[in-house]
Amino acid sequence: MSIEYSPSMTTRSSFRSDINGLRAWAVAVVILYHFGVPGFGGGFVGVDIFFVISGFLMTGIVIKGLQQGHFSIPDFYLARARRILPALLVLCAILLGFGWFLLMPPDYLMLGTHVIASLLFVSNLKYWDEAGYFDLASHDKWLLHTWSLSVEWQFYLILPLLLWGAWRLWPGRRMQIAVLLGALLLSFSASLWVTAFLPSMAFYLLHTRAWEMLAGGLVFMASARPKLAPAMARWLQALAFGLILASVALFDKTTAWPGYRAALPVLAAMLILWLNRASVWTASRAAQWLGDRSYSLYLWHWPVCVALVYAELNTHYLATFAGILLTLLLGHLSFLLVENPSRKVLAIKRAMPAMLGLALAASCVLLPAMLVRMQSGLAGRFASAIELAAAEANNTNPRREQCHAHQGIESPSCLYGGQKWKLILAGDSHAGAIVTALAQAQPEVGAGVVQWTYSGCAFVPGMQLISDAGSIRKDYQCSGFINWASARMQSLPPSVPLLIVNRYPEYSRETQLKQEAPPMFFSKTYASMTNEFFKEFADAIRKSSCQLAQGRQVYLMRPIPEMGVDVPRLQSRRMAFGLETDISISLKDYHARNEWVWAAQDAAHAQCGVQILDPLPYLCHDGRCYGSKDGRPLYHDDNHLSEYGNKLLLPMFAQVFRAQ
Structure with missing residues (x-):
């Protein structure tokens, strides 16, 4: 995210260093977690840190605008679109182009559907709706990570209305703090309850995630920088980063999330923002480099992870290392060639031309995605035997x-x-x-x-x-x-x-x-x-x-x-690469x-x-059980027989x- 204001509690340079350093930690743990680096089982806490930062920044923009008497809700929304859309549009366009050549019709259909959901900022609702017993593996969803962007965008839509309405009723910081605190308690209560009974809903939806962003807003509302002895501030900041590392080490993908456990990284991020202390934890060149590019790095890391799975290279250490390097390269290129230029161009345009330009660019990506969806993944791009294998996913x-x-x-x-x-x-x-x-x-x-x-x-x-x-x-x-x-x-x-x-x-x-x-x-x-x-x-x-x-x-x-892999997808991919070995287990x-x-x-x-x-006797021979026969899958996923296989x-x- 760009830094669009300077809080009164600190200098601009110190503030930017602190935010960028925390962003760097967030994106680093997310990347290392998704690439399967040992020791980062709970790297998903990086998203919680991003949410706290977003709440801090967005509350600051709204409050300062209200205090200065020139806050505009449409301008706020347009600024968010300027910041988020360009890099996301480029990512979606490249994935659609890539998919034309390499994705089977069912996979391409899914990608087109997810591109639409991502650009309309409802992908969190889409992925929650898809979650279930017959759900696809997460590594078949190229844009799965955009669920967090959708949650943030939905928060951006509501936050200015909430704070503006409260300001109209009773101007001043006390009313704003009361509103933020009340909303946080409601959201946190919902998160506790829903995580216990409906964990998938709690993970994806706004009402159970909003408290993390509201927590960042409350940090902004703190009236002044804490007056602490330098040694005390240094130890508190080290403690906060220690809590983040503990969260990464203690939690893993089996942990029900967010719920009360998410309070650990959220409190740590709040403390770091509140201390606002540039240090070796946040101010190093590496941290600043990662922090500046954190949005583009976040956008590109997941498609690279999915590509490794697609190529069956995700368990190879050298391929994982290369994937991380490729993520850094793609994130850097996106930052230099998309984020910075679009920010400069759109910033100098008046609201209406900027809005029309963004709408036109979005249409250029949405329309092809809609065509892919309406044409069921555009069959006919591969040999009939390959597409027959891929189509077994729907033969239920x-x-x-x-x-x-x-x-x-x-x-x-x-x-x-x-x-x-x-x-x-x-x-x-x-x-x-x-x-x-x-x-x-x-x-x-x-x-x-x-x-x-x-x-x-x-x-x-x-x-x-x-x-x-x-x-x-x-x-x-x-x-x-x-x-x-x-x-x-x-x-x-x-x-x-x-x-x-x-x-x-x-x-x-x-x-x-x-x-x-x-x-x-x-x-x-x-x-x-x-x-x-x-x-x-x-x-x-x-x-x-x-x-x-x-x-x-x-x-x-x-x-x-049970084959342990999605048979139609893996079989069709192997055939497309000229590898026609039938899938099996011993x-x-x-x-x-x-x-x-x-x-x-x-x-x-x-x-x-x-x-x-x-x-x-009907599915196994010669010491192996087969998930496909003569190139045609016997399963419609990794464990259910298809109508052909049964x-x-x-x-x-x-x-x-x-x-x-």
Whole structure:
């Protein structure tokens, strides 16, 4: 951000050095975090520091304008657009041009959609809306980082109206401080509550983030520079930077954010701004260089990270180092060739020409993005086999939205085939991904398969989620659905068998850190993923299966192999680069992940005759399980079979109906 005023509490040069130094820290920890540098697990706190700085600067602009009697809300908005839009427009234009040559239609469609959302400053709403069980990996979203720009812009729209209205009612600093403090307390309270129950919403939306910017505004409202002994000021500043480093070290991507934990870096940034002390922490040449270019560096760092993932180089240390250097180069070029020239040109123009120029430039980027979106990613730019592989991402159950429940407690009970209930399919989204193949294997005319599936909810009667409300989905009630299905089953004829298909390892988070608390419980809650918890989970699978088998035939399907990568995207990219190797995992890795599930299912079979369906003979051979076959993906993401892939299981499902 440019420095557009000089606060009375300090000299312009000291103030600029202090702000730039803090900006440098913010952008450095964000870059190192996103490039996966060890020790920067909580580097996302850099965004919180940026928010504090923005609040400090914007409050200063508004308050000084009101005090001097010449504040204009339209001029404020135009100044923000002059500052933010030019570099963002250039980034979006370059990405759209890059995408024409390298992005598959689904990826290009997504990029076009995200360009529109970013330039309209609603990308935080878009990414929050996209977050969910079937969401794409973050590294497939080239403009994901613009969510923070959207939050800031939304804050910019409201802040001057709030302060101007308060000034009209009661001029003076006391009223402004009261308004800022009241708004901060409301926003912080919302952040505490929403982070606990809807963490994705808390991360992306303004009302849970505004307190961080309002905190910076309160620092500006401090009437004078603190009168502290030099040694005390030096130690306090060192403490503040120590708190930032502690935040980076203590928190990581599994931490619910922002909530009360974000108060640590926010308070640290407030203290640094309040002290306003140029030092070795902030005034070095490196810090000033990074601080001047922080906006452009922030814009370019994430696309470089995504490009490394796209090229499958993100785990290579030399490629990571080169990516950081490339970020510094691109940020420097953006600063020299876009930020500085546009700031000078737009600053000397009157409001109307500047506004029209920005609108014209934005249209030149928005219109191509809209064309990409309307034309579904502009298919036909690659060979048909490559685009067929990419299109498998959309080859899902056409009735998924209608039949796969994700809220409430009841299933729509969709029938596939005839109206006679021949078999009940219960489970989570892995069950929903195979239901069409199951129905196709059913040979009887007029008979059908009924689907009882619920998003992110393993069908294990007796299981309780610790907090159903923790889902981003409104009215999410996994436990209620399990109880409903169990009770509903009691009223059905025992001649109708039951097939249970679940993604068990996902719910135990077996691949995540063992110190995390399990998201569900049976007889008691656990503070971490202990062996005792896995034993109880496995025992619950056995007990519930045998209880259901008392009245009808029950089938349990072995877990589907999970590839760990988005198969359609990776397969199509490899084909575009001339690499046609099919994606696979080793059978050894599959068994290591699913051993405890197999043991539980085997125990149910031994105890009560539950039948086991094993998909491995149809998906695995020669010691590997394959995510693609002859260049065509079998999955529509990294773990759900596509409508093409699930048909490989037809012989297995046919066994169920032959046994009836």
